[in-house]
Amino acid sequence: MNRILLGNLISFLASLMLTAGCLMKDPKKVYAMQVAENLTLVVSSVCFGSWSGITTLLISTVRNVLLVKGHFDKKRMYLFSVLVTVCGLAVNNKGWIGLLPVLATVILTVCNYYARAILAIKWSLFVNIVLWAVYFFAIRDVVSGITQVVIAVVTLVSICRMRLAKNQAEGMPEK
Numbered sequence: 001m002n003r004i005l006l007g008n009l010i011s012f013l014a015s016l017m018l019t020a021g022c023l024m025k026d027p028k029k030v031y032a033m034q035v036a037e038n039l040t041l042v043v044s045s046v047c048f049g050s051w052s053g054i055t056t057l058l059i060s061t062v063r064n065v066l067l068v069k070g071h072f073d074k075k076r077m078y079l080f081s082v083l084v085t086v087c088g089l090a091v092n093n094k095g096w097i098g099l100l101p102v103l104a105t106v107i108l109t110v111c112n113y114y115a116r117a118i119l120a121i122k123w124s125l126f127v128n129i130v131l132w133a134v135y136f137f138a139i140r141d142v143v144s145g146i147t148q149v150v151i152a153v154v155t156l157v158s159i160c161r162m163r164l165a166k167n168q169a170e171g172m173p174e175k
Helices: 002-023 027-048 051-068 074-091 095-114 118-138 142-169
Strands: none
Touching: 002 027, 002 118, 002 142, 027 051, 027 118, 051 074, 051 095, 074 095, 095 118, 118 142
């Protein structure tokens, strides 16, 4: 029980980092914040005994560093997608639930390559957040699960505000 409480506390700190990243407008800052969040979640995942989570988070951290430095190309997108899939499946100890971090990470990795606009990046983060939320609830990381749901809502609000501002700037009527 102490491991679950400690894991939830550490995960809460990571969720604060993700919240900050979702509110940022500069793509490099979004990814840099995600690096810090991922490393914090690695520690919490140890408490929950989630090896597929740990593996995908570590690989994602390296991917995000490459993104921030501008060294993420198509070849690396494929490499990281394969690495996450193979390593995540090899160490998965949570059944189908353990596949969610793998799926979330592969989707975000592909989106990281193709998405250039901040709005597309935020949509890919939203999908990632929802998949991780389901996973967190399943492994009893209640704090992260709840926080991820809140962050998903915050991200949607941010997306709506950005679209509204863009439409107003272009002189388009509100929808």
